Amino acid sequence: MNEIALPGALRITRFLFKRSLVCVLSAALCILALVHPLAAAAQGETTLSVSPAEASVILTNTRTISLYLAGGVNLNAFDVAVRYDPSLVDYESYAFGGYFSNLAQVYLRDDPGYFRLAATQLATPGVSGDGVVLNLVFRGTSRGISPIIIEMADFAVYGDGPLVHATAEHGTLRVHDNPAALPKYTVSGLFSLQGRADTSGIPVSLGYGQTHWLGPYAGVSVNLSSANLTLTDVVEDSYTLTTAMPRCLNISAEMGKILAVSASHNAIAPLTLRCGNAVWQEEAGGEWAANNVIDVADISLIGLQYMQSGPDLDGDVNFSGRVDIFDLALAAGNYDLTAEIVYAGWTP
Ligand SMILES: [Ca+2]
Numbered sequence: 001m002n003e004i005a006l007p008g009a010l011r012i013t014r015f016l017f018k019r020s021l022v023c024v025l026s027a028a029l030c031i032l033a034l035v036h037p038l039a040a041a042a043q044g045e046t047t048l049s050v051s052p053a054e055a056s057v058i059l060t061n062t063r064t065i066s067l068y069l070a071g072g073v074n075l076n077a078f079d080v081a082v083r084y085d086p087s088l089v090d091y092e093s094y095a096f097g098g099y100f101s102n103l104a105q106v107y108l109r110d111d112p113g114y115f116r117l118a119a120t121q122l123a124t125p126g127v128s129g130d131g132v133v134l135n136l137v138f139r140g141t142s143r144g145i146s147p148i149i150i151e152m153a154d155f156a157v158y159g160d161g162p163l164v165h166a167t168a169e170h171g172t173l174r175v176h177d178n179p180a181a182l183p184k185y186t187v188s189g190l191f192s193l194q195g196r197a198d199t200s201g202i203p204v205s206l207g208y209g210q211t212h213w214l215g216p217y218a219g220v221s222v223n224l225s226s227a228n229l230t231l232t233d234v235v236e237d238s239y240t241l242t243t244a245m246p247r248c249l250n251i252s253a254e255m256g257k258i259l260a261v262s263a264s265h266n267a268i269a270p271l272t273l274r275c276g277n278a279v280w281q282e283e284a285g286g287e288w289a290a291n292n293v294i295d296v297a298d299i300s301l302i303g304l305q306y307m308q309s310g311p312d313l314d315g316d317v318n319f320s321g322r323v324d325i326f327d328l329a330l331a332a333g334n335y336d337l338t339a340e341i342v343y344a345g346w347t348p
Pocket residue numbers: 277278279280291292293294295297298
């Protein structure tokens with residue numbers, strides 16, 4: 001970065017123009033930086049994040065996405081590249097954030113799906129701490145979710161120092177229709193659990209609409225014997241319904257249970273979740289994944305926790321507060337069953 005030649009006269013002129021713009025923007029951005037939720041990054045690590053991590057924009061409108069630097073130490077210049085889906089969004093323009101000042105553009109590349117910008121401070125001390133490096137304006141051109149991938153996040157230290165490769169935290173930009181222009185309905189249904197009279201606490205989600213990309217709509221059931229889950233202002237569309245009830249077999253997205261919401265269809269068919277799934281989630285590669293089979297692992301956990309009491313025992317598959325013969329009976333009765341098998345005939 002330090003070896004890059006100083007910009008020519010033309011660039012300096014442009015830079016002076018941009019500089020006045022940056023001066024106007026910087027006060028507001030500095031305030032933003034102070035209240036930024038990502039400000040508390042791990043100490044000692046330099047990260048560059050897409051902010052917000054999950055942004056959205058109405059089709060044909062523009063949305064500004066920030067690249068937020070945390071944990072910088074004595075930095076003077078940057079070279080960053082962002083990749084996105086050009087079939088969904090267009091890059092329109094950039095503006096420097098408030099992190100650096102007196103910036104001069106050194107290199108700019110703007111290809112479909114790829115944006116790269118290098119800039120350096122001129123005759124300005126190095127900067128430490130957190131703040132917005134760059135604001136990128138995208139326009140939504142087609143419905144869907146574009147990844148916003150930080151492909152390069154290099155920073156030069158003021159004076160003589162090693163190049164800093166910041167850890168990249170990527171994001172997404174979802175392009176959706178304008179909800180104001182679409183019909184909306186209240187969607188309701190009855191969800192219950194095998195082996196338990198109380199019908200409350202079942203998390204249900206509709207995800208994003210397949211056509212308009214609005215949502216996700218999500219709720220938790222209450223303890224009623226009819227219509228115990230209600231989702232309001234659901235835009236007319238088709239949705240992938242999922243459930244996430246601990247200790248039970250759940251409806252996963254992969255099962256493709258599609259709810260088509262319309263004026264004539266806004267009630268979800270009743271569903272009783274089969275339980276006994278003591279091991280209902282597993283850690284894989286640092287993330288929790290659903291376990292939707294009842295097998296020897298579930299029986300083993302119930303055995304391990306047998307006759308224990310408390311709210312946090314996954315072996316208590318009927319939520320009675322104690323692990324006992326009733327939990328064992330529930331799991332044994334559903335032995336070898338999977339969510340795919342037991343919900344094969346259910347259509348929302
Ligand atoms: Ca299991």
